[in-house]
Every structure is written in structure tokens, then in C-alpha cells.
Amino acid sequence: MARIAIGGFQHETNTFAPVKAGFADFEMADGWPGLTTGDALFEVFRGINLPLPGFIEQAKAAGHELLPLLWCSASPSANVMRDAYERIAGDLVSGIKALSRLDAIYLDLHGAMVAEHLEDGEGELLERIRKIVGPDMPIVVSLDLHANLTERMVRHASALVVCRTYPHVDLAETGARSAEVIDRLLKQGPLAKAMRRADFLVPLPWQCTLIDPAMALYGEVAASETRNAAASASFAFGFPPADIHECGPAIVAYGETQAAADRVADNLIGALKSAERDFAGKIWSKDEAVAHAMLKGLSGRPVILADTQDNPGAGGNSDSVDLLEALIRLKAEGAVFANLYDPETARIAHEAGLHNSFERAIGAWCGSPGLEKLSGRFEVLALGDGSFKATGPFYRGNHMQLGPMALLGIGGTKIVVTSRKQQAADQAMLRHLGVEPAQQKVLALKSSVHFRADFQPIASEILIVAAAGDNPVDNSTLPYRHLRKGLRLMPLGRAFAG
Ligand SMILES: [Zn+2]
Known part of the structure; x- marks a missing residue:
């Protein structure tokens, strides 16, 4: 011993x-x-x-x-x-x-x-x-x-x-x-x-x-x-x-x-x-992805849009509303956007109360350059304290503490708002606010890959979407200074020149 x-x-x-x-x-x-x-x-x-x-x-x-x-x-x-x-x-x-x-x-x-x-x-x-x-x-x-x-x-x-x-x-x-x-x-x-x-x-x-x-x-x-x-x-x-x-x-x-x-x-x-x-695959623009998802998504077999560039599991702030803007503008019915990390909006939703609505510019509050807020009137569809048990294989068994949460509605789109930053990789995050993930037509999730453990079994298709965020899929857009010379920034891509 x-x-x-x-x-x-x-x-x-x-x-x-x-x-x-x-x-x-x-x-x-x-x-x-x-x-x-x-x-x-x-x-x-x-x-x-x-x-x-x-x-x-x-x-x-x-x-x-x-x-x-x-x-x-x-x-x-x-x-x-x-x-x-x-x-x-x-x-x-x-x-x-x-x-x-x-x-x-x-x-x-x-x-x-x-x-x-x-x-x-x-x-x-x-x-x-x-x-x-x-x-x-x-x-x-x-x-x-x-x-x-x-x-x-x-x-x-x-x-x-x-x-x-x-x-x-x-x-x-x-x-x-x-x-x-x-x-x-x-x-x-x-x-x-x-x-x-x-x-x-x-x-x-x-x-x-x-x-x-x-x-x-x-x-x-x-x-x-x-x-x-x-x-x-x-x-x-x-x-x-x-x-x-x-x-x-x-x-x-x-x-x-x-x-x-x-x-x-x-x-x-x-x-x-x-x-x-x-190592190659299709990267969808936000409009193209939303249009495709509206066409193909069915209640029971949702299309999943991976909002990878704002994945908080990779350093994004989970506060980009760029993909959400496309869902609302293109009138995506039966779409859920998760998780928007925006404690102030969650607080205001709790203050407004269930079934009431409020006007506000939401998201993009962490200060990332290039991100814009989204203004609108949001209805409070559900409220939660953010304390629940994860049920998926990745966060298995862990007790989540995401602070006050709210489900907001605008047009046909619903938004899951959290007070702590957490990757949308467990169905329990949506169920906490009364949303059954499989019954939605479109799920927009702030995650690159971890969501697949729990969500892939219910998805009809998964699209990787490039909406605004701090974690670009294309590494060659990052302003590197300290990599070693000769390292290719993407598979078969341009080499770092120093
Ligand atoms: Zn990892």
C-alpha cells in the first residue's frame, strides 16, 4: 500500500x-x-x-x-x-x-x-x-x-x-x-x-x-x-x-x-x-443554417445548430446574440437558443415575473469586440433558480448551479438565459425551464462538440455554424504572435511565419 x-x-x-x-x-x-x-x-x-x-x-x-x-x-x-x-x-x-x-x-x-x-x-x-x-x-x-x-x-x-x-x-x-x-x-x-x-x-x-x-x-x-x-x-x-x-x-x-x-x-x-x-467539414453561415433548419427540423427530430464560435467551453462568453438575431429575423418557429449568459437579463426577467414582458437590449455585455446587443420585447415564459442535476453523459451526476435562469420568448423563438456561464451540453438545462429538447424543431446550442454526447441521439442533423464569437473555427483568422514557425494554422493550411 x-x-x-x-x-x-x-x-x-x-x-x-x-x-x-x-x-x-x-x-x-x-x-x-x-x-x-x-x-x-x-x-x-x-x-x-x-x-x-x-x-x-x-x-x-x-x-x-x-x-x-x-x-x-x-x-x-x-x-x-x-x-x-x-x-x-x-x-x-x-x-x-x-x-x-x-x-x-x-x-x-x-x-x-x-x-x-x-x-x-x-x-x-x-x-x-x-x-x-x-x-x-x-x-x-x-x-x-x-x-x-x-x-x-x-x-x-x-x-x-x-x-x-x-x-x-x-x-x-x-x-x-x-x-x-x-x-x-x-x-x-x-x-x-x-x-x-x-x-x-x-x-x-x-x-x-x-x-x-x-x-x-x-x-x-x-x-x-x-x-x-x-x-x-x-x-x-x-x-x-x-x-x-x-x-x-x-x-x-x-x-x-x-x-x-x-x-x-x-x-x-x-x-x-x-x-x-x-479534417474538413462544412461550416454554415448563420442565415443559411437557420433557413436549412427551418426547412428540415421536425418536432421529435430537431436540427441542431452548433454556435461553436461562442462556445463558453472554449473561452467564448456565451453572450453573443448573433445567431439568435438570424433566428428572430428569419422567423424561426419552434426554435430554442441556449444558453445566453446574461445575469442582468435573468434578474430583470425574475423581477418582471412569469407571463409578463419587458423591453431590453440583451446579450453582448462582456465586451468582446464586434459583438452587438439585440433589442426587443421579451415575454417571460418560465423561471428557474438554476439549481438542478445534470442527466447527460458528459456532465453526468453533477449538480449544476447556474444561478437565476429564465426562458424568454420572442416571435416563435425561445431563449434560455443563465446567470453563470456554462456550455449548453446537457438536456437538463432546458428541462429545468420546462422545455423538452426533442419536441423542438431547431436547437441552437453554444457548444462545439460536447453537446453531441446528450443531444446527438435526438437530432436529425447537426450543422456547425459560424456566428460572431471569440472562438473562430478558422484558426487562420486569429492574431497569433507566439506560435512556433512553420506550424500550419489549419489542416493543409497556411503556415505561421513568425
Ligand atoms: Zn476539452
Whole structure:
């Protein structure tokens, strides 16, 4: 039995987004639990689809003693503020320092954290921890599929274990796999590592593992690990809207020998490179998408419009009303737009009361350049306190706290308004306001891919729409300055020239 310290610190940073993440954002519960410390880590996370509880369950079953530090996450946004990073990283480091006897460390990190003062949030944290515990202690880290893997992370972690699905329905399983790797390290000693990088970025909608080529590639990650008896094989697609040197897809593999690790890494990078031409799909303009959806959408089989460029799960503010404007202008009957993050509008709706209406310019309040508000008279169709249990496979089991919510109506379109920012990736968000998703003709969802876990089964068609927002599908429109030279901004696209 080993004594293993456990903790987590998660942020996915869109360096182009307008709003940074401060300490309060990590403290607050939203779609995931708020900042949690000590023994509460065992209670709060039980049954939730996150790596930490998956690790806890597996490691406890293996008989290990777990020493809880802290876990926190903040909604994706611009850089983590220096003070927040130093406070949380500092607490993790001092927590580890204070432990008298320690055999291993497990951390539940994201892998795409950029702070105000450093590019590689996870690499820096791992280096600080490695300095305290020395070169031999097993440190295993689970990471999100959107991790921008860095050489520093690979150097200081004994093993990095990346999730394999997008929508991320295997987060808990990724934690369990991390526990197996830590067990192996404790019993058999260190593993050889191999890292490889791709030289092109893949936009989020085409990273989805429910469709090819990503589906086939992730099948190969698991198959290659088994075929080569590797200890662990991982492929991270990276998070494109991060203006950092080591942005982009990468492979990391671990084996008994360097040759074994190299073989797996070479195989996977080869498969990725030969799939470059297959990362392509139609991007719809908002008017074209709304017109198509009105024609094809049926109650019982809605057409889903993915408002990907304002996906709050990728640093958008969820306050763009650009696609909503098209729904209203084109008189989309039976359409629901979710989730508009607009606390002031939610407050006014609650004040106005059920079945009353009010006039207001809604949305576009976070300050993103190029976004416009939408003026109109809105009827209050339903009100909620934003406290409910998620039912879909992605947010599975988590108790959502989205603050005061309202369902507004204008013409034939309904709008789900929240007071906290959360990706529209769970049907319970709509049902909380009395909307049965399957009965709508058109669902416009602020999400790139995660919505598919819960909504794809009820959809007749899914269209990826480019309406105004902070997370462009076309990476070549982003004003990058810090990428490495030669990295192609899109599959088969133009290379970054420096
Ligand atoms: Zn992710």
C-alpha cells in the first residue's frame, strides 16, 4: 500500500478571449464543483464524470492510502491571473511539502493553462513539485484531450494520461487509467517516454471522436497501446486558441524500453499526419443554417445548430446574440437558443415575473469586440433558480448551479438565459425551464462538440455554424504572435511565419 497525494487544478485558456480567470472563478461552483479541499474531495466528487473520482475509486480498490490536497477549476476564459495561479499552485506545493511520508502524487490537470505571467501553467507546477520531491517519486497526471502538451510537462511528470473522447465522456475512466499507471510505476519503477508533435492545428469541431478521422485515430491510440504492450499511449489534439509556442496536437507514449515507447509514438504521429487532409467539414453561415433548419427540423427530430464560435467551453462568453438575431429575423418557429449568459437579463426577467414582458437590449455585455446587443420585447415564459442535476453523459451526476435562469420568448423563438456561464451540453438545462429538447424543431446550442454526447441521439442533423464569437473555427483568422514557425494554422493550411 502506498501513500498517494491527490489534487487538481484545471483551466483551459483561450488567450484571445476578453475576460481573465481570477481566484473567485476557481472558488465558485458552476458546471463542476467549486474549490474543494481535504477530505471533502472524497465526498463532493463521488460519481461525477471527472478524472479525480475515477482515480480515487481505482486507487482505493488497489489498497492505496490517498492524501487529499485541493481541487478546483474555472470556466475556460482568457489567462489565469497571476495571483490566482500563485495562490492555488502555492497551496498544492505547500500541501505536498507538509506531508511527512509520501510515495506518489496524482494530479487532475487540464493541460492548456496559460497564466498572465507564464505560458505553461502545468509544466511550471510540475517542475515546482518535482523540485521538492526529487527525481524518483512517481508523479502521474491525467489531462484533457485539449491539452497543449509541453516538453516541460513530459520531463517533470512520470506519466501523462490523456482522455480519449470528445465529448469527454471518459474523464472518470481517464482517472482510473492514471491509477493503473501509478500502480505500475510503484511496482516496476520508471518508464521510458517518447513525445512527438504534429505541425498543424485542428479546429475544435473536427476533433470530435464520434466522427472520423478522430474516431479512427483514437481507436488506434488504444490499439497501439495494447499491440505494443505499452504502459500508456496518449494523443492530445491541443487547444488551438492559445497563442503559445507549444500549441497543437501531440503524442506521448510510455514503455518498458525507449524502443517500445518510440514505436508507439511513431505509429501514432504517422497516423495523425496521414489524416491531415480528412479534417474538413462544412461550416454554415448563420442565415443559411437557420433557413436549412427551418426547412428540415421536425418536432421529435430537431436540427441542431452548433454556435461553436461562442462556445463558453472554449473561452467564448456565451453572450453573443448573433445567431439568435438570424433566428428572430428569419422567423424561426419552434426554435430554442441556449444558453445566453446574461445575469442582468435573468434578474430583470425574475423581477418582471412569469407571463409578463419587458423591453431590453440583451446579450453582448462582456465586451468582446464586434459583438452587438439585440433589442426587443421579451415575454417571460418560465423561471428557474438554476439549481438542478445534470442527466447527460458528459456532465453526468453533477449538480449544476447556474444561478437565476429564465426562458424568454420572442416571435416563435425561445431563449434560455443563465446567470453563470456554462456550455449548453446537457438536456437538463432546458428541462429545468420546462422545455423538452426533442419536441423542438431547431436547437441552437453554444457548444462545439460536447453537446453531441446528450443531444446527438435526438437530432436529425447537426450543422456547425459560424456566428460572431471569440472562438473562430478558422484558426487562420486569429492574431497569433507566439506560435512556433512553420506550424500550419489549419489542416493543409497556411503556415505561421513568425
Ligand atoms: Zn476539452
